[in-house]
Amino acid sequence: MTDATLAADLAAIATLRGSFLLRSGTIADIYFDKYRFEGDPALLRRLADAMLSLVPGETQVLAGLELGGVPIATAMSLASGVPAVFVRKQAKDYGTCLAVEGGDVSGKRMLLVEDVISTGGAIADAVPLVRAAGAQIIGVVCAIWRGEGEPRIAGVPELPVYPAFTRADLEGAAA
Template identity: 70%
Template structure:
């Protein structure tokens, strides 16, 4: 993605998702700012732009785009529609009714799978999903995310897979002048 398009996408995501107010964080702390990633995923035009920015990051030979519950699912679906690559959906844990599967949308056994995630900071959910995909017989070949918010270069501790972000925390900060 060219620098101007990258900057514009970061600015639009930041404008849609960064909220001001009083928010209780997962840590229990209260913040006057909150980044609501579902805001950019729920906007069809912005979601299409995010998917278009992520699609070229998918390595050649990938056979399935595996969206991680919950935020990776709409992005994987949009990418699948745009590229024609089949999608699968990875739950946080197997459901205990119906198919009782953790990976939905068809078998991934023996297929090269790229995990699709919205925002990654530490990668805990990605590690868990990689395990579930491996248990389903997939060959996981990498991770493509909309935003890397972690420290340093994109990598997930304990997971020897490449991580390709469309945007980083620095892109979002630059978009709002910080």
């Protein structure tokens, strides 16, 4: 399996054409439907393996962002043995009342796991929640960087972003 093969397989199953409103508020004519590759066990396993190759060695916890980052972080955790936690968009007002679920992350070096990033708004929203839980965020790994230019999160530009694939990778594979 090569990265080009995985990119082609992701593009084949997840690329939709039309008019799509993105979280960032922009309209795109190409959309990468993460649920199509996250729901395919064989493809999700291959993607998790590719993303694991990008994980910094000092990572102690993988943190899947609600909702699309959760299955990817889980698959990465199963494949690597690195514990996973799950970051809600906001803390629940019942049960544990936590924004970061799955274990104590205080003092741990955490890598955020996301599916598709255009501008990183969801990452920027999650960072204060994760920091409030006491974790040290060391970066972000994502399945697809669909943003412009070098991968970076405008709201937290100091965080390195490690994409498994870019929009150009998938568009080139689909051609």
